[in-house]
Amino acid sequence: MNKRAYNFNAGPAALPLEVLQQAQEQFVDFQGIGMSIMEVSHRSKQYEQVHNETQALLKELLHIPDNYKIMFLQGGASSQFTMIPMNLVGEGQVSSYVHTGSWANKAIKEAKLFSDVHIAASSKEQDFKEIPDLSALELPEQAAYLHITSNETIGGIQYQQFPQTGKVPLIADMSSDILCRPLDVSKFGLIYAGAQKNLGPSGVTIVIAREDLVQESPANLPSMFRYDTHIDNNSLYNTPPVYSIYMVNLVLKWVKEKGGLAEMEQFNQEKTKLIYDVIDQSQGFYRGVAAPADRSIMNLTFTMENEALEKQFIQESQEAGFVGLKGHRSVGGLRASTYNAVPYESCKALQQFMLDFQKKHG
Numbered sequence: 543m544n545k546r547a548y549n550f551n552a553g554p555a556a557l558p559l560e561v562l563q564q565a566q567e568q569f570v571d572f573q574g575i576g577m578s579i580m581e582v583s584h585r586s587k588q589y590e591q592v593h594n595e596t597q598a599l600l601k602e603l604l605h606i607p608d609n610y611k612i613m614f615l616q617g618g619a620s621s622q623f624t625m626i627p628m629n630l631v632g633e634g635q636v637s638s639y640v641h642t643g644s645w646a647n648k649a650i651k652e653a654k655l656f657s658d659v660h661i662a663a664s665s666k667e668q669d670f671k672e673i674p675d676l677s678a679l680e681l682p683e684q685a686a687y688l689h690i691t692s693n694e695t696i697g698g699i700q701y702q703q704f705p706q707t708g709k710v711p712l713i714a715d716m717s718s719d720i721l722c723r724p725l726d727v728s729k730f731g732l733i734y735a736g737a738q739k740n741l742g743p744s745g746v747t748i749v750i751a752r753e754d755l756v757q758e759s760p761a762n763l764p765s766m767f768r769y770d771t772h773i774d775n776n777s778l779y780n781t782p783p784v785y786s787i788y789m790v791n792l793v794l795k796w797v798k799e800k801g802g803l804a805e806m807e808q809f810n811q812e813k814t815k816l817i818y819d820v821i822d823q824s825q826g827f828y829r830g831v832a833a834p835a836d837r838s839i840m841n842l843t844f845t846m847e848n849e850a851l852e853k854q855f856i857q858e859s860q861e862a863g864f865v866g867l868k869g870h871r872s873v874g875g876l877r878a879s880t881y882n883a884v885p886y887e888s889c890k891a892l893q894q895f896m897l898d899f900q901k902k903h904g
């Protein structure tokens with residue numbers, strides 16, 4: 543095999559090599575059935591086993607309490623921006639959002655189509671470089687929920703602690719940081735994540751919801767957009783993205799084998815420290831975007847003195863085998879995404895590259 547790239551893509555992103563190899567092994571003959579898992583009915587016992595085991599693995603790794611349901615949906619996390627207000631905001635209620643950047647903004651935009659949106663807090667004035675202080679959070683009486691984005695993939699900021707919302711259910715878009723650290727699911731009413739960062743390939747969106755919130759959707763919603771449809775049918779109302787779910791299954795087994803979420807967090811901390819240390823000790827050659835207290839252990843954003851130097855950095859990094867270090871097109875700068883599956887060696891190599899680059903151009 544050719545050498546694997548140092549993959550810092552933001553999503554779809556690096557998958558564990560072991561997982562890819564296992565999928566390759568089973569690609570044309572899944573467990574001796576003479577077919578791939580893509581070629582059997584989603585109602586077959588072979589697929590059913592994968593489906594149910596994937597739910598069980600999520601439940602085990604995240605310690606999901608019994609009164610929560612796990613759904614496998616399509617349409618990406620972006621569809622959840624719409625499904626959440628459609629299903630959860632009742633007559634006379636409002637939806638409440640914390641605005642922390644690009645992804646929160648997209649969620650807010652969709653919620654406005656289906657509800658009156660209350661902005662509970664925003665870090666717009668801080669250029670979305672930090673998570674707003676939510677210690678004195680006040681929510682309207684009629685709030686159906688409070689929505690947060692636990693990790694802003696583009697800005698590179700991440701909640702270090704979650705707000706107390708009392709009786710108001712807390713909803714979190716965890717697309718870019720689910721499974722990066724232990725989580726107390728019982729603090730949340732609903733959690734959702736597109737798979738294509740820490741969970742597997744794109745194609746499936748995981749929704750974990752407290753049962754009482756999603757048992758009965760408003761009568762006028764179409765079947766596919768109702769949570770109760772998917773819950774009543776164990777996410778098999780229509781054909782699910784079987785291959786994506788199968789890959790998530792393998793990734794979850796990999797996380798479990800690595801020791802679970804506490805181990806993942808430690809591993810991620812170690813990896814990101816390598817890079818943040820270079821930034822912090824570079825005397826301004828590299829400039830971290832996020833406020834240090836809120837910076838992400840998944841998406842590390844930084845800039846340099848000018849765009850020409852950033853361009854040079856991207857070019858030389860590509861030549862050295864690094865992929866995905868260009869910042870999102872909406873904000874520019876540089877970004878290294880260090881999801882669970884990004885190996886320590888890739889981060890170590892990036893650390894060395896950054897030190898060398900500074901020596902050469904600093």
Ligand code: PMP
Pocket residue numbers: 553617618619620621645691693694695715716717718736737
């Ligand atoms: N929320 C966050 C935090 C994201 O990072 C992304 C994708 N990058 C999305 C939502 C949208 O996900 P999808 O492309 O699955 O709709």
